[in-house]
Amino acid sequence: MSTKVEEKKIQRIEDILNNDVWDVDYEPHIKVDYNKCRECKWKPCIRLCPAECYTLVGDEVLFSYEGCLECGTCRVVCPENAVEWSYPKSGRGIHYRFS
Amino acid sequence: MGLEIIVGIKWVPNTTSVNIDPKTGTLIREGIPSVVNPHDLTAVEMALRLKDRYGGRVTAISMAPPSAIAGLEHVIGMGVDRGILASDRVFAGADTLATSYVLAKVIEKIGDYDLIIMGHETIDSSTAHIGAQVASWLKLPYIYYAKEIDYNEKEKSIMVKRILENAFEIYKIKLPAVVSIAMHTYEPRRIKISNKLRAKMENLIQVWTSKDLDIDVNCAGLRGSPTVVSAIDFVPKVPRKNEIFNEKDPRKAAKWLIQKLIEEGLLDP
Amino acid sequence: MSVINQRFDAIVIGAGPAGSTAAYQLAKMGYKTLLLERGRTPGSKNMFGGRVYLQPLKDIYDDFEKKAPIHRWVKKERISFIDNENSTTIEYESTKTTSFTTYLTQLSGWMANQAVNQGAILLTEIRVDKLYRENNVFKGVVVEDEVVNADVVIDAEGINRLLLEEANLVEKLKPNQVALGVKEVIKLDSNLINQLFGLDNNDGLSWVFIGNLTNGIPGGAFLYTNRDSISLGIVLMLEEAIRKLDKHIYKLVEEFRIHPLINKYLKEGRIMEYSTHLIPEDINSLKPRKLYYDGLLIVGDAAGLLLNQGYTYRGVDFAAYSGYLAAKAYDYAHNNGGPTSDNLSKYEELLRNSFIYRMLNKFSGVTELMKKERLFNTYPALINELASRLMHIDYDSYKIMEAFKEVKKGRISWLTLIKDLWEVSRKI
Numbered sequence: 150m151s152t153k154v155e156e157k158k159i160q161r162i163e164d165i166l167n168n169d170v171w172d173v174d175y176e177p178h179i180k181v182d183y184n185k186c187r188e189c190k191w192k193p194c195i196r197l198c199p200a201e202c203y204t205l206v207g208d209e210v211l212f213s214y215e216g217c218l219e220c221g222t223c224r225v226v227c228p229e230n231a232v233e234w235s236y237p238k239s240g241r242g243i244h245y246r247f248s
Numbered sequence: 249m250g251l252e253i254i255v256g257i258k259w260v261p262n263t264t265s266v267n268i269d270p271k272t273g274t275l276i277r278e279g280i281p282s283v284v285n286p287h288d289l290t291a292v293e294m295a296l297r298l299k300d301r302y303g304g305r306v307t308a309i310s311m312a313p314p315s316a317i318a319g320l321e322h323v324i325g326m327g328v329d330r331g332i333l334a335s336d337r338v339f340a341g342a343d344t345l346a347t348s349y350v351l352a353k354v355i356e357k358i359g360d361y362d363l364i365i366m367g368h369e370t371i372d373s374s375t376a377h378i379g380a381q382v383a384s385w386l387k388l389p390y391i392y393y394a395k396e397i398d399y400n401e402k403e404k405s406i407m408v409k410r411i412l413e414n415a416f417e418i419y420k421i422k423l424p425a426v427v428s429i430a431m432h433t434y435e436p437r438r439i440k441i442s443n444k445l446r447a448k449m450e451n452l453i454q455v456w457t458s459k460d461l462d463i464d465v466n467c468a469g470l471r472g473s474p475t476v477v478s479a480i481d482f483v484p485k486v487p488r489k490n491e492i493f494n495e496k497d498p499r500k501a502a503k504w505l506i507q508k509l510i511e512e513g514l515l516d517p
Numbered sequence: 518m519s520v521i522n523q524r525f526d527a528i529v530i531g532a533g534p535a536g537s538t539a540a541y542q543l544a545k546m547g548y549k550t551l552l553l554e555r556g557r558t559p560g561s562k563n564m565f566g567g568r569v570y571l572q573p574l575k576d577i578y579d580d581f582e583k584k585a586p587i588h589r590w591v592k593k594e595r596i597s598f599i600d601n602e603n604s605t606t607i608e609y610e611s612t613k614t615t616s617f618t619t620y621l622t623q624l625s626g627w628m629a630n631q632a633v634n635q636g637a638i639l640l641t642e643i644r645v646d647k648l649y650r651e652n653n654v655f656k657g658v659v660v661e662d663e664v665v666n667a668d669v670v671i672d673a674e675g676i677n678r679l680l681l682e683e684a685n686l687v688e689k690l691k692p693n694q695v696a697l698g699v700k701e702v703i704k705l706d707s708n709l710i711n712q713l714f715g716l717d718n719n720d721g722l723s724w725v726f727i728g729n730l731t732n733g734i735p736g737g738a739f740l741y742t743n744r745d746s747i748s749l750g751i752v753l754m755l756e757e758a759i760r761k762l763d764k765h766i767y768k769l770v771e772e773f774r775i776h777p778l779i780n781k782y783l784k785e786g787r788i789m790e791y792s793t794h795l796i797p798e799d800i801n802s803l804k805p806r807k808l809y810y811d812g813l814l815i816v817g818d819a820a821g822l823l824l825n826q827g828y829t830y831r832g833v834d835f836a837a838y839s840g841y842l843a844a845k846a847y848d849y850a851h852n853n854g855g856p857t858s859d860n861l862s863k864y865e866e867l868l869r870n871s872f873i874y875r876m877l878n879k880f881s882g883v884t885e886l887m888k889k890e891r892l893f894n895t896y897p898a899l900i901n902e903l904a905s906r907l908m909h910i911d912y913d914s915y916k917i918m919e920a921f922k923e924v925k926k927g928r929i930s931w932l933t934l935i936k937d938l939w940e941v942s943r944k945i
């Protein structure tokens with residue numbers, strides 16, 4: 150469903166992302182070394198990845214690449230160098246239309 | 249010698265992102281980009297693997313508006329040798345019968361072929377009709393849900409392993425024949441820059457209209473389509489429960505999950 | 518690794534405004550040009566705030582105003598200072614216009630098509646993996662296991678610049694060098710947009726917000742009117758965001774959307790797209806040591822050529838113009854013995870003599886200034902209270918200075934205020 154905006158409340162990120170178009174690749178273009186995440190105190194990726202690709206499950210970080218918007222933020226903010234980052238191949242990934 | 253392979257690709261809206269307008273209840277189509285039907289990329293991959301093993305040539309065909317040239321360039325980028333686009337206003341509004349008619353005409357015109365490969369089904373209509381119908385038009389044998397194909401050049405036949413729910417079947421079929429490939433059989437290979445360059449610089453894509461195809465216009469497009477869509481209904485929303493069990497020990501978590509599924513009557517104890 | 522037997526005069530990496538314009542100009546001058554873009558269509562990976570300055574693009578493209586995908590001509594500018602309850606808005610309206618709103622997805626696509634019309638070959642769905650180098654001379658690009666050769670390579674890969682990093686020409690981006698922009702595009706009927714914002718047909722609004730929308734983090738918010746949609750978003754300086762952001766960043770955008778000041782405009786809307794991108798921020802440290810090497814030129818965001826005017830950016834016209842100058846520099850080098858580093862240093866000279874370096878020098882220091890906490894915390898509150906004293910009159914009226922003295926009390930010293938004012942007026 151597309152997100153109606155008149156409701157004066159914050160939408161869920163899933164609903165907002167639902168308006169975007171991806172051709173999701175079959176292999177991840179980003180890999181995260183979770184061992185390093187365990188040592189990471191601030192875990193800035195959780196709050197700063199605009200697509201919320203990084204989530205906390207208990208106190209473990211879980212990364213899923215499917216909704217990635219390819220901004221590069223996680224690569225830059227990660228203090229532990231845990232993010233092996235690149236762009237998707239063969240035209241896959243996010244397909245912006247109105248930005 | 250090798251195999252002359254034709255592979256059918258459909259240019260479909262990327263339905264991972266088709267939204268419903270909350271006000272009007274209609275589909276929002278604005279700006280939805282099209283992609284090659286993902287299951288057809290699997291078919292293309294199968295065709296290319298056969299070419300890698302036995303040599304020959306792969307021709308991709310599509311019935312679609314001109315924008316589908318980008319889709320043909322995509323599969324040429326993967327290694328397909330050439331593309332043929334059947335595109336004409338009179339093809340518009342086709343149901344599966346009329347679509348398969350035009351595709352069969354395209355294949356007839358190509359003339360020289362051993363094997364026709366189709367995808368499992370499309371993501372935008374999912375009828376899985378086209379393979380069977382094309383085979384009927386051309387009076388060729390048809391086999392679907394294929395997982396593996398081996399070619400016997402001497403006999404001009406293929407061995408096809410097809411997948412069923414809990415078994416495999418193996419068939420030997422004389423060529424020419426039509427085969428649909430089971431979805432997810434292979435991941436499509438990556439696009440190569442040399443192939444993409446060829447697509448741009450060597451005129452590998454032809455566009456054929458109804459005039460090129462010796463077509464009875466009464467069998468194509470809307471006119472040739474006996475199917476009538478009488479209504480579209482939305483699938484009722486299934487109410488869902490949602491429980492979260494926070495547990496670090498996977499054993500305990502699995503136990504809890506199984507218990508829950510049993511309670512819901514979804515698993516036999 | 519196999520080498521492709523096609524040779525190009527120029528390979529341009531990235532069909533953003535910088536790359537597409539470089540390819541356009543190169544092809545126009547008759548060079549055999551290959552433009553490579555990783556996205557499915559040119560524009561499909563591009564995102565920005567919403568407003569582009571016209572003049573440099575007009576110099577490059579014939580009939581730009583008539584042919585380019587322009588949404589609205591910006592005739593109204595607003596700046597709002599927001600604190601918790603209040604906002605003060607300054608509005609400026611003009612009949613003349615120097616900028617327009619658009620989608621960068623459309624504008625980049627259009628520019629790439631202009632390049633194609635001039636004879637450039639555009640290949641989409643191609644992610645360049647490496648710059649190809651022999652004996653320290655750049656000779657082409659690597660894609661998967663293939664090499665394509667060219668006389669010159671123009672790197673227009675944008676801010677993340679993985680290729681330049683791999684080639685050891687720049688270091689990995691650091692949080693203090695960039696800002697993060699997140700935006701929502703909201704569909705609204707064009708007549709309604711005109712009505713709501715008091716605009717004539719093709720007229721547009723650019724609206725900047727300063728204050729506590731950013732969770733106490735240096736940055737700001739923006740709103741632009743497109744033809745039949747509105748772009749709104751948040752920009753945060755990344756280094757400060759790492760330490761201070763205490764909720765998910767998308768919530769800031771949502772809080773902005775439902776802020777009473779703007780939600781009243783969005784009643785009929787629906788979200789069409791959600792997008793994000795990094796923005797060059799600390800230009801001084803971002804700029805590679807050199808923008809020209811043997812066989813290589815660096816343009817656009819990859820070169821750090823973006824002007825931060827304090828909450829609004831001039832990136833698109835800067836990127837495009839740098840691409841244009843790079844093409845000119847290659848032309849010069851080609852006619853003077855080849856694209857050696859020496860010959861390509863023409864690019865630096867052209868940049869120096871253009872508005873690009875002139876503006877970058879003039880505005881240097883803006884980022885530092887923007888990081889001053891007072892600017893987005895203390896002052897917006899101060900301005901609002903001042904306005905409210907002046908306007909909210911029961912019996913007694915305030916004289917301006919009297920009101921000002923009162924609201925300033927305990928917040929900030931005269932000296933700091935004067936220093937800040939001086940800095941702001943000097944740098945912006």
Ligand SMILES: Cc1cc2nc3c(=O)[nH]c(=O)nc-3n(C[C@H](O)[C@H](O)[C@H](O)COP(=O)(O)OP(=O)(O)OC[C@H]3O[C@@H](n4cnc5c(N)ncnc54)[C@H](O)[C@@H]3O)c2cc1C
Nearest residue numbers: 256257311341343344347366367369370373375376377378
């Ligand atoms: C009742 C009904 C009414 C329809 N009305 C319209 C209409 O008015 N307008 C309209 O545009 N569409 C219409 N369609 C859709 C259109 O008929 C089908 O999409 C088309 O015939 C293909 O069927 P399918 O997508 O189910 O393919 P499937 O049979 O699921 O596809 C199997 C395989 O066949 C091949 N294939 C399928 N289509 C093509 C193609 N076009 N070119 C090349 N290869 C192909 C692919 O390899 C594919 O994997 C209608 C469909 C139905 C069922």
Ligand SMILES: Cc1cc2nc3c(=O)[nH]c(=O)nc-3n(C[C@H](O)[C@H](O)[C@H](O)COP(=O)(O)OP(=O)(O)OC[C@H]3O[C@@H](n4cnc5c(N)ncnc54)[C@H](O)[C@@H]3O)c2cc1C
Nearest residue numbers: 531533534535555565566567568645675698817818832833
């Ligand atoms: C939130 C935000 C708001 C902004 N607001 C404005 C504004 O209002 N006005 C303004 O003028 N500017 C604005 N900017 C700045 C402006 O968007 C950029 O400066 C401009 O887009 C830079 O152009 P570019 O061509 O250098 O890079 P980009 O636009 O980033 O283009 C780079 C291209 O290269 C491609 N690419 C990257 N790597 C590869 C590879 N390895 N192989 C193949 N292709 C590759 C990318 O897909 C992309 O298409 C804003 C930026 C942001 C993020």
Ligand code: SF4
Nearest residue numbers: 186189194227229231
């Ligand atoms: S910032 Fe890096 S190390 Fe820390 S949790 Fe995120 S990915 Fe892991």
Ligand code: SF4
Nearest residue numbers: 198217218220221223
């Ligand atoms: S690149 Fe951006 S969108 Fe993708 S995972 Fe990293 S932060 Fe999230």
